[in-house]
Structures are given as C-alpha cells and as structure tokens.
Amino acid sequence: MESAIPPHLQTTRSRHKRVPDDYQPPYPSFVARYKPNVDRVVMAYFGVQYRGAVPLAATEALAEIDRRLVAADAPSHRDRAHYVDQAGYANEVSVAYWDDVARFDAWFEPAREAWTGTRREGIGTFIEVLRPAVARHETLFSSLGRPEGVAVIADGMSGEVQEHAYWGGMRDRIPLSQTDAMAPGGNPELVRDGARLRVVAHDNLCLIRSGQDWSDTEASERKLYLDDVEPVLREGMDFLRDDGLAIGCYVNRYMRVLGADGSISEKSYGQSWWRSLAALERWAESHPTHVRIFGAAMKYLSTLGPSAKLRLYHEVTVAAADEQFFEYLNCHPKTGMLAAVETVTA
Amino acid sequence: MESAIPPHLQTTRSRHKRVPDDYQPPYPSFVARYKPNVDRVVMAYFGVQYRGAVPLAATEALAEIDRRLVAADAPSHRDRAHYVDQAGYANEVSVAYWDDVARFDAWFEPAREAWTGTRREGIGTFIEVLRPAVARHETLFSSLGRPEGVAVIADGMSGEVQEHAYWGGMRDRIPLSQTDAMAPGGNPELVRDGARLRVVAHDNLCLIRSGQDWSDTEASERKLYLDDVEPVLREGMDFLRDDGLAIGCYVNRYMRVLGADGSISEKSYGQSWWRSLAALERWAESHPTHVRIFGAAMKYLSTLGPSAKLRLYHEVTVAAADEQFFEYLNCHPKTGMLAAVETVTA
Numbered sequence: 007m008e009s010a011i012p013p014h015l016q017t018t019r020s021r022h023k024r025v026p027d028d029y030q031p032p033y034p035s036f037v038a039r040y041k042p043n044v045d046r047v048v049m050a051y052f053g054v055q056y057r058g059a060v061p062l063a064a065t066e067a068l069a070e071i072d073r074r075l076v077a078a079d080a081p082s083h084r085d086r087a088h089y090v091d092q093a094g095y096a097n098e099v100s101v102a103y104w105d106d107v108a109r110f111d112a113w114f115e116p117a118r119e120a121w122t123g124t125r126r127e128g129i130g131t132f133i134e135v136l137r138p139a140v141a142r143h144e145t146l147f148s149s150l151g152r153p154e155g156v157a158v159i160a161d162g163m164s165g166e167v168q169e170h171a172y173w174g175g176m177r178d179r180i181p182l183s184q185t186d187a188m189a190p191g192g193n194p195e196l197v198r199d200g201a202r203l204r205v206v207a208h209d210n211l212c213l214i215r216s217g218q219d220w221s222d223t224e225a226s227e228r229k230l231y232l233d234d235v236e237p238v239l240r241e242g243m244d245f246l247r248d249d250g251l252a253i254g255c256y257v258n259r260y261m262r263v264l265g266a267d268g269s270i271s272e273k274s275y276g277q278s279w280w281r282s283l284a285a286l287e288r289w290a291e292s293h294p295t296h297v298r299i300f301g302a303a304m305k306y307l308s309t310l311g312p313s314a315k316l317r318l319y320h321e322v323t324v325a326a327a328d329e330q331f332f333e334y335l336n337c338h339p340k341t342g343m344l345a346a347v348e349t350v351t352a
Numbered sequence: 353m354e355s356a357i358p359p360h361l362q363t364t365r366s367r368h369k370r371v372p373d374d375y376q377p378p379y380p381s382f383v384a385r386y387k388p389n390v391d392r393v394v395m396a397y398f399g400v401q402y403r404g405a406v407p408l409a410a411t412e413a414l415a416e417i418d419r420r421l422v423a424a425d426a427p428s429h430r431d432r433a434h435y436v437d438q439a440g441y442a443n444e445v446s447v448a449y450w451d452d453v454a455r456f457d458a459w460f461e462p463a464r465e466a467w468t469g470t471r472r473e474g475i476g477t478f479i480e481v482l483r484p485a486v487a488r489h490e491t492l493f494s495s496l497g498r499p500e501g502v503a504v505i506a507d508g509m510s511g512e513v514q515e516h517a518y519w520g521g522m523r524d525r526i527p528l529s530q531t532d533a534m535a536p537g538g539n540p541e542l543v544r545d546g547a548r549l550r551v552v553a554h555d556n557l558c559l560i561r562s563g564q565d566w567s568d569t570e571a572s573e574r575k576l577y578l579d580d581v582e583p584v585l586r587e588g589m590d591f592l593r594d595d596g597l598a599i600g601c602y603v604n605r606y607m608r609v610l611g612a613d614g615s616i617s618e619k620s621y622g623q624s625w626w627r628s629l630a631a632l633e634r635w636a637e638s639h640p641t642h643v644r645i646f647g648a649a650m651k652y653l654s655t656l657g658p659s660a661k662l663r664l665y666h667e668v669t670v671a672a673a674d675e676q677f678f679e680y681l682n683c684h685p686k687t688g689m690l691a692a693v694e695t696v697t698a
Contacts, residue, residue: 022367024520026535026630032638173519173637174370189372284372291519292378297647301640 010167010179014042015141019184024174031171033307037164037179038145038157038321040105047143047156048104049213049323050081050114051134051277052121055097055337061128064098070120071100079113083158086268087261087275092247093338095130099261099277101215103159107137122202122335130337134279136213136330138323144179146170148307148318154217154273156321171304173291176322177283188324190282194256196347205332205343212283212324217263217275219317231316235302242295243276250278254285256346279343283324356513356525360388361487365530370520377517379653383510383525384491384503384667386451393489393502394450395559395669396427396460397480397623398467401443401683407474410444416466417446425459429504433607433621438593439684441476445607445623447561449505453483468548468681476683480625482559482676484669490525492516494653494664500563500619502667517650519637522668523629534670536628540602540692551678551689558629558670563609563621565663577662581648588641589622596624600631602692625689629670 007030009016040047054067075084081102088098104110114135121131145157153160169178177183191209198204218239220231243260250258256279263273280286290296307314332343339345353376355362386393400413421430427448434444450456460481467477491503499509515524523529537555544550564585566577589606596604602625609619626632636642653660678689685691 022533024370025634026533026628029630029634171638172634187368187372282372284375288371288375288518292517292650294647294651297643301643304638305640 007168008165010037010144010146010164010169011181011184012039012042015181017181017184021184021187023169023178023183025169025172025178029168029172031166031168032304033171034166035170036147036150037167038147038153038160039162039164040140041161044105044140044161046105046107046137046139047159048081048107048110048135048137049101049156049321050104050110051099051101051132053097053099053132053134053342055091055095055130055132055341056128057095060096063126063129067121067126067129067131068098068100071117074113074117074120075100075102077113079109081110081113081159083156085155086264088264088270089259089261091259091341093340095338095341097259098264099259101155103156105159110137118333122333125201125336130335130341132332132334132337132342134332134342136323136325138325138329141181142325142329143321143323144176145321146176146179146319148303148314148316152219152317154219154319155215155275157319173287176290177287180283180322180324182324188283191327194343194346196344201335203334203337203344205334205347207327207330207332207343207346209327210282210324211327211330212280212286212322213278214280214286214320214322215275215277216320217273217318219273219319220315221272222315222317224315227315235299238295238298238302242293242299245293245295246276246278246289250289251345253289254281255279255289256281257342279346283322286322353514354511356383356490356492356510356515357527357530358385358388361527363527363530367530367533369515369524369529371515371518371524375514375518377512377514378650379517380512381516382493382496383513384493384499384506385508385510386486387507390451390486390507392451392453392483392485393505394427394453394456394481394483395447395502395667396450396456397445397447397478399443399445399478399480399688401437401441401476401478401687402474403441406442409472409475413467413472413475413477414444414446417463420459420463420466421446421448423459425455427456427459427505429502431501432610434610434616435605435607437605437687439686441684441687443605444610445605447501449502451505456483464679468679471547471682476681476687478678478680478683478688480678480688482669482671484671484675487527488671488675489667489669490522491667492522492525492665494649494660494662498565498663500565500665501561501621503665519633522636523633526629526668526670528670534629537673540689542690542693547681549680549683549690551680551693553673553676553678553689553692555673556628556670557673557676558626558632558668559623560626560632560666560668561621561623562666563619563664565619565665566661567618568661568663570661573661581645584641584644584648585622588639588645591639591641592622592624592635596635597691599635600627601625601635602627603688625692629668632668
C-alpha cells in the first residue's frame, strides 16, 4: 500500500486527509506516476463543431490538426472523441497530452492560429487547455495494463494506493490538498478578440475526465454495464449538461472515444469543467445518479476485484488561473466555457 | 445559517472542516443547544435480558429501575426500548440522560448496586454509560418541535446549521474535530469482578443513537417509509448486528421505543458502539444499505423539506477512556461490549 501522493510531492501538512493512516480500501486502485523531473503536464482539447452532415471544412480541419499532432514537438499522446451537445451540434474533440511545457509552447502558437485564428465555413472551433503543476493533479485507475488519457504519458503506474474508495479520496490524492483548500476565486469573464472569444476563468477551476472502457467485458458483465450502469451514468451526465450550472458545473461532455479510423469504440468519457473541486465533490456525493454509480462500482469492484473486465479511470486537475486557456471561434453561445459567462452576442 | 458548533466551543482549528465556508446544505437540519454552563452530559443505558416469557425477576427489575429513575437526583429525561438480539434474547433497555455529573454520581452508585450487584433468577442485567464532555458530542434533527434522547435535556434547538447533508458532517459537528482526529487507542479488555463482567474499552470509542419517528406520517408518506425505507434500514441494522465486528462495529441494537405503558410506539432507534468515528464513517459511506438510506433521505428531505412528517435524528459521542463504563451481570457472552472482547467463559 502506498500513498497516491508520490514521495517527492509529500509535504508537511496543514490540512489532514480524510481517513486515518491505517485505512484499508476495500479493493485495489492505482494512479499514474510521472518521472520526478516532470513538474507540469499539458492537456489540450481541440474541438470542431457543426450541425447536420459533416461539412467539408470539418473534415479538412480534422485532417489538419491530425497532421500537426504528429509534427515537431507533437504531444506524447492523443485521442479523439465525439458527442452531440445540448444544442444539437456534433462536436469532435481531439485531446493531446504533453509532459514538457516548452515543447507544448513551441508547438502551440501556429496550431492555435490555424485552429481558432481563421474562420471556416459551416464549423466552429475551440481550444481548451490546462497546463497544471503536477501537484494540482491526480489520476485513478481501477486496473493496470491499459493507461488512458494523461496516464499514457506517465512513466508508469503505482502499486495499490490508499486514498480511494471513500468520499474525499479525490481531494486527498491531489498533492496540493496537503496545504491548500483550493477555493475558487472570481468568476469567468469573456474577452472578445475580433471573432475569437476567450474565457478567462478563475483560480482553482476544476477539470475532470472520467472514463469507462467496456471493450473487454463479456456476457453477463457486459450486459450489467450496458443495461444497468451505463443508463444511470448517462442520466447523471445529462443532468450535468442541462442543469449543471446551478451546482457549479460549467460544462459537461459525455463523449464516445473514436478509433484511429474514426470508428466508434467501446470507450467513453465524461469531460466536465467545474467552478471548484468542492462543487464536484458535492455533486458526486449527493446526486442520486452518481451515488448509485459509486455504490454500484464499490460493490462491483469489491466483489470482482482485479478480475473485473470493466475499466474505469479518471484524471482531475484544479488549475491556477494562469494555467488555463479557453478560446472559441464561430461556436454557438453555449459551447464549453462560453456557457459560464454572461450572454454572448455575436 | 449557523455553525453546529456553538460559539463558546469554537476554537482555532488545526483541522479543517470538509466543506467550504460558503457551503449551503440542500435542506434544513438542526442541533440541540445546551446552556453554555453545561460542560458534560451523561447517557446511561440499563438493560435487562431474558429468554422466552417475561420472568417475574424482569418485571421486578424494571419496576425498581423505574422507581429509581424518578427518585432524588433522577435523570432529566429517560425512555425505554425493546429488541430481540442475535442470540434470541429479549432485551429491554432504559436510557437516562443527565446534564449534571454530580447529580448523576450521587444517583448512580446505589442504582448500580441494585442493577448489576445482585444476581436475579432468569435474567441478565447490564449498564452502559458515557459521560462525555460536550465537545465530544453532537446531535442532528431533521425537524423541530419534538426533541428525542439527549436533546430533551438541552436548553433548546439551534436554527438551521451548516454542517450536514454531506459525508463528514457528523465529524464536523463535533467540536473536538476542530483540533483532534479522535483516533482510537487500544483494545477493549475484560475485567472480572466476581460474577460482574466489566469491559474497559479505549480512548475515542464511539456511540451513535440514530432514531426514526413515523408516528406523524400519513398515507403515502407512511407507506413509503414502512415499505421502502424501513426494510433497507433493517437490513443495514442486521448487517451491523451480525457482521459488524469486522468493520469496527462492536454492538448494534435496532430497537423499538416503548410508550410509558409498555406499548410499542411508532418510534425506533439504532444504538451502536464503534471502535472509532472513522469506522462509523466508513460504514455509513460505503455500505449499500446505508448509502441507499442516505440517498433516499437526501432526496426525500430535499423535496419535502420541513413538510416531511417523518422525523429523523441522531446523537453521536466520541468518548475519552475515562468517560465510559460497561458492566454486565449474568448476560450471554455476546451481549453489548462483551462481544468486543475475547471469549468470555462463565
């Protein structure tokens, strides 16, 4: 049993963790471990948005970002996902991960100009980037052998960690929680730059990517997931998408991961932006759909343990104000963090 | 909105509470308020135990304790409840509350001698007492107007308090949590004193009395409680009674409150002894039955609010080692805290 907080990020606490030192979780979970010299990671979401049939401009934009994502200073890992948003627009979102900010910076400016600097006919484009210090970030995996998201660029996975399977584990896994409440500061503001709309959010904005992979499940486990778990998950995701703002969820996208050839895979993830880690905690702990999901997962993993074929993971970041970048071009006004600011008029 | 911790018990924190200062609970709850000069309360459980038809000795013992409970230095409040334990014994438990330790001390010694000092034919008797400093104690009520248990001896009830409706609220309401993790110390030990068996437990032993009152419910609300909620509650109570020891629950009694005339009322409560507050927290947060109960109550009270007729309350104490007293005479070896020590031979 090891701490989710790696030794080099452990510090004298001014804030306690929620469980005693002898706490034993009821089933194993694991976290991504970066090399100790990685002090910052970058996660960058590039979205293209359209309505109805796929416009030529969308296909061209995706081809262009694909070229860039394998060029010099390219990310160490990327994937792509698809969803239809609350306004009925299709969105294809490429997410890319770097563990070297200098490399990202060298790569980003021309990519940004190409993506949100030039208006394309019939599509919107957006960029959402975090570049958090590793102390502001945590991951959790229900099993080993198939890292996803930011964990792909890590050095490897931990052994069994202590801080999970209880409410508060998410916070306790973030190294900064040892000394900081991570309270949100201020409100998101809109900055107009010609047709580009940027959102300047606030200190301690929170991002979660929470993923599901049922590709290895068989027979009864597959049926259990698809019939009993996924509909409840979807209900919770829909709530956050449609009614999240009142409880501090600015954005929620429940997306299906696409294969390299654009086909629909048996993986999904929810990506959501929150006013604070505390707001995410409150929703997770009290919303009936999530409580049911948590309860089902606890029971499921406690019973099946490492033999469960369903793979669950998440990554959570609480970003400082200067670690964030949001830019939207020609998107509808409820796209991403635009939904978090006052009415946007064209 | 006020803190559950009264002003005179608020202190400079070395440990944070689990929610930010701007946290707003989704429905109202209230706590008992003692007069500031009350520094300690006493809760004393007197049990009589028998098998089969009520023995004459049981009737006589109950009559005697009833006389004592209204004599000089008597408690400010008492009630009686009944349950059949895991060994098939009936138990009638009188609980009495004092807010003045000197009065309790003057009352207790002769009462103790009468209750566990003299073996009676065909019955066992036991005493379980806590006398906690008020900083080691908290209460919670879903509604005003009908205090139960220790709250009856309080000066009154608070306004709406902040620290509830989230996991960790129980701990955050205990004033000592501001500065102390309340970790358990040591293991319960048996002390033989002739036929009397005493259990010396350990620092930070935890007691919860968690009550339900459905006497005011009507029609659909009554049906909802009795058909949907109570069976789930009972399942959780049975789990703790039969399998609690492995997770740190030494004892659980799910009891029906008796009226003054001995009739069965429409009130019940669970009384359980725990190795630690942390063990109680882990069960409450992860055991499917309790998670379901919590979720149902959250939904229910968020919807009905003050118009709900079902009344829920609890009182929780984390007692120092010298605030505890456990004594058993002629009881079966799994009675109360006897179940927490190694095998007891007659």
